[in-house]
Amino acid sequence: MAEVVEFLASLPTAEAIIALRPSESLQAQINTLVEKNRAVGLTAAEEQQWQGYQYLEHIVRMAEARAFLKIKEADAE
Numbered sequence: 001m002a003e004v005v006e007f008l009a010s011l012p013t014a015e016a017i018i019a020l021r022p023s024e025s026l027q028a029q030i031n032t033l034v035e036k037n038r039a040v041g042l043t044a045a046e047e048q049q050w051q052g053y054q055y056l057e058h059i060v061r062m063a064e065a066r067a068f069l070k071i072k073e074a075d076a077e
Helices: 002-009 014-019 025-039 045-075
Strands: none
Touching: 002 045, 014 045, 025 045
16 A cells, blocks of 8 residues: 555656556455455454555545546546
8 A cells, every 4th residue: 555655746747647557466465355255244444454455445446536526627628
């Protein structure tokens, strides 16, 4: 998660924000939690980790929405 926060803190361009995708290791962690949740459920610590990922995804989606608006405004000028 730190990699995403560091990326956003670097004040990337709108295009870079829109192109942002999770690293392979982050995606693997997310996939593992999703699969485990479906199969047997998550421990309290895993549930907390999952909620952190969901919150991070929300932040990225908000940044992407603002990036799209910024590009749209720039195209209108």
